[in-house]
Each structure stands twice: as C-alpha cells, then as structure tokens.
Amino acid sequence: MKTAVGNPYPFGFNVFMCWGFGLTCFMLGGCTTVAPAPPAAPAVIVEQTRSPLDYYAWVKTATESELEVELFGLAINSMTSDPVVTAVRTIMILSTSALANDETELRVLELTNEVPGLEAKDDISKSYKIFAEVMQPILQQRQELQKAATANQLGLREIDSLKRRNRQLQQQIEELTSIEQQIIEREQLNTLEP
Secondary structure, three states: OOOOOOOOOOHHHHHHHHHHHHHHHHHHHHHOOOOOOOOOOOHHOOOOOOOOHHHHHHHHOHHHHHHHHHHHHHHHHOOOOOHHHHHHHHHHHHOOOOOOOOOHHHHHHHHHHHHHHOOOOHHHHHHHHHHHHHHHHHHHHHHHHHHHHHHHHHHHHHHHHHHHHHHHHHHHHHHHHHHHHHHHHHHHHHHHHH
C-alpha cells in the first residue's frame, strides 16, 4: 500500500509562517539603532588648498553660524595645520562685520602683526602671507577710523553737554539780570519817595 508523502501542514500554514517570519524580522530591525553620521569636517580640513581670494569671498557670503563653526575648526587645527593659513583665515573671519567687536579687532591686529614673522611652507602659505600684507594697512586704517569715530562720538557728547551748560548759564544770567533790574527799579522808587 502506498502512503502519501506530502506536506503535513496545509497551504495556509506555510503562508502564515512566511508572513510571521517577515514581520518579526521587520520589527526586530526597527529595534536596532543606527549610529549617527559623524559631523561634517570643518572647511579648514576639507579645503586647505583654497586660495585666499576664494576663501575671502566665502567668508563674505557665509552666515554667522558658518563663520563660528569655521573659527572653531581653525582653533582646533591651529597646531596641526599651516600657521600662516590658519592665522590669515582667522583674520579674515574676525574682521567680518558679523563677528567684529572691540575684542576681535585687537586680536585681528595682533595676528596681522604676527603673520610676517611666520614661515611660509608652500605656495598657498605664500599667497596667504601676501594677502595678509595687503590687508594689514587696510585693517589698521579701519581701526584708526573706528577710534576717530569713537572720539568724534565723545566729542559730540561733550559738545552737547557744553551746550546744555551754556543754556543753563544763559538762563542764570537772564534771571540775575531780571533781579538786578528789579533792584534798580526799587531803588529808583525809594529815591523818588521822600
């Protein structure tokens, strides 16, 4: 007698098993964590070969947050990267209007005075050094203009203060003149009345 050798499970059971296995794998896959992508490397590392004019053009169009990230990258890589490139790029960033203040202006002039003493290692360093030499008188003139503007502001405040003082003195003179006129009139009345 022949016995039927076949699938002991009905067709529906196999489909159910496949779907169950697939659903289990899908759910377990959702439980795993994927490591976040590493943060993008600062432009300092990626674009070490960028010419000073291209870099300056980028600095002028960059947002304040991009400049802050770049400045942070320059600070981190200052020991390992070319000191001329790092110093001049820092000068470019700190001298932008977005980040410029009294403290950064002093740092910019300090770095500008340091660059001529740094050794240029290659053509890119030399081009950055030349760029710094061109920027130095411009930055010095800008600082002198800011000092003059500050002195002008102080002068204007002092002029306003002197004008107020002058008005007060003029008012006091008018009051004294009025009092003197009243005294003279009284004396004249007293001399007329015997």
